[in-house]
Amino acid sequence: MQYLDKEQIAANFSMEEAIAACKEALELYSAGRADIPLRTNIDVPENNGQALFMPGYVSGSTPALGIKIVSVFPDNIKANLPSVPATMLTMDAKTGIVNAVLDGTFLTQLRTGAVQGAATDLLARKDAKIGLLIGTGGQGFQQLRAMLTVRNFEKMYIFDIDQARAQAFAKEVATSLAAFGVEFEAVADVNAVVAECDVITTVTTAKVPTFDGSLVKPGCHINGVGAYTLEMHELPETALAKAAKIFTDTDDGVLAEAGDVVGALEKGTITKEDLSGELGQLVSHPELGRQSAKDITVFKTVGTSALDVVVADKVVRKIQG
Template structure:
């Protein structure tokens, strides 16, 4: 069995490769070539935290495994530590033998960025140049990396409630080689003025911006909320937009942005056009006109983790990364 550290995972796969394998995973899901149970949750209310247990199987890729992830949103301020920790276990799909355990913390950020990259590739206008980003954590960094991998972004505006963290992210993005003008913006309206794509990567429980500030033609990715009580995007924006989700059952259980718009009577269950895999396969048209507002809502599903982790393991084995152990 191969043990892979976070640094091994970083060396084993690029964002562009993660985007490609993620797109393929969602096509398999929509084609019913995947097993994806709803994740199990353990709530830790005293810490406002949750641990999630996320198994999945991709038949075409022969990727079988599970991720365990803990989300402790107060870690950055209380302990100067990441809000998300995770590990992934992979198994041989023919024998069930455990073949790998790897750090899932960086991989979670990578795969979450990758799905926004896929959605942006298939839903945003081709002439997308300005990105408005809400959030400045680990997830925010990979959102930028992914969007810049699929669209010629020239300008990035970052909004975060802690300005110093936004400034830190700007420096990290420069080290990533992001070839765009990057600035911290103090209010949402200014960030959204002229924005072509919006990425929401926060733990917000209330919308991050006013619905009126979203301009025609905008594409929105929202990946931060994963609970019916959470919403990053205003209900009126959800009602206005052409909406695509990562997976129907998961969205019905956890996508607060959509569920709250439905509870307010602004949409019904039929408002969601379909899953991302159907958009990739061409059976659902997410954007029909340049002026359409499109909205991709992701609560995060385990096929993303298994697809990326499976490729990481393949690449790591080929490059001699990690440590082999016998249990």
């Protein structure tokens, strides 16, 4: 059994490969070829903690079996330890034997960026040039990297509620992502640039909309990546109402956990008929996607262990040979 850390995964598995793996995972999920049980949560009250267990099996041409374990122990910070450690175990689907343990935090960042990249690739206009990333926390870098991987952007605006963090992030990616030849600009007023943008990606846990949806221009593609509970509402209802297409990673997950979408449904801003389907269905049937250059399209993801097990399995197969 091998342990694969962040550096090993990053050095051996590209964003392009991760995006392809996410497309495959969601296509198989939508085709009914995945067994994804409900997440198991175990409280550890005496230590103010909780352990989350997320198993999954996807029966593709190369079956993927595994489990991701995420712990939430806020007091760890007092001991200079990660407060949300994550570990991914992959198993040989033929024998049930664990064959690798991976850095679950980096794997999650990689596959979450990659599934957004898959959606942007399938839904954004081919000539998209101006992008906007809202949120520069732990997920921000891979989200930006995925956007740049699938479209030839000329300029990328960066916004965070913490302006100093946005500026530091923009400065860092100007060096680390220089190969893409993109101009990065941190902005203090997100709504001052929304109308310019061809692609907008939000990766926040905001409980209120992160931008003014009425400013979104025709043809824009929007990714809602960060909000994953019913209390979170990073996508504005006005943007959802204007969308010609709204795709999800999984309908069940989004309808159970995505506060921005569920809230819009409850208010009648949109109806279930406005939901266009799952991204995996779009992989199989691209004709279901964007119908015109003026369509506003939306992708909403809350995550699924189908993504974890397929991406992790492909990482392990590539490294172990």
